[in-house]
Amino acid sequence: GVPSGTATAQPVALTLFGAISRALDHNLGVLQAQESLGRAQGARWTALADLLPNVNARLGETRQTVNLAVFGFPLPAGTPTLVGPFNIFDARVNVSQGILDLRALNASRAERHRVAAAALNVKTARDLVVLVAGTIYLDVLAAQSRVDSADAQLQTAQALFDQATRLKEGGIVAGIEVLRAEVQLGTERVRLTGARNNLELTKLRLTRVIGLPAGQAFTLDPTVPDLPFPDMTIEQALERAYTSRPDYLAALERVKAAEAERQSAIGE
16 A cells, blocks of 8 residues: 555554555555556547547748749839738648548557456456455454453463462472473463564554555454345356456456457458
8 A cells, every 4th residue: 555644643543444445545556557547548549539530720921022023024114023022821721531440440449448448457456455455454353362362361371370389389289280380371472472473464464555654553443344145156156257347347358459459450
């Protein structure tokens, strides 16, 4: 994502949908797809220029003096041979339009398919950002749960170690029990440290995806909304994917663009 704003001391409260919305606004993948769509639209206008009428206009002015004697006009005696100076204005408009240009038509059709493919690529990028942002948001919640679990395990190990120490001091258990409890306590400390490190790395990934400024603290809402699961068979799922997945439809548009470009190259 593209970071925006400056970090504040107050933590930012994020919900699942809020994180996804920020990712859609600031993720670099979506921004690049939108830029590609703009370039494709510009290329299509360039291709349409060959199909539009060509209009040329010219406006000129000249100031002349004509010597009638040079052109052989017989003039009475005493008549001046020079006429002028006078101004001549020349204004012309030319319009040309091709009747049938198969090359330009095919080129325009190819660019139209490329624009459609670029628009579908924007949808693909948005879908991918939604998937990634939502997945990492849930990963942070899962990492936080593992930290809480490891912390609870550490507290349990600490309590068992303290109990074993008191029992040894009372002569009820052997020293090996204290050693065993101490080893378990050290293991739980290492596990908690690893869980906290994993949590910080996962939070850093979420920060980068949704475009938060570096060092910005945030809190997550552990309440995840229930999403309906469609009841369909594998055949129905495939049929729906073939008709609605933007990445597949974009590939079809690119194939159509390549076919139109081939026809434009051979002049069909």
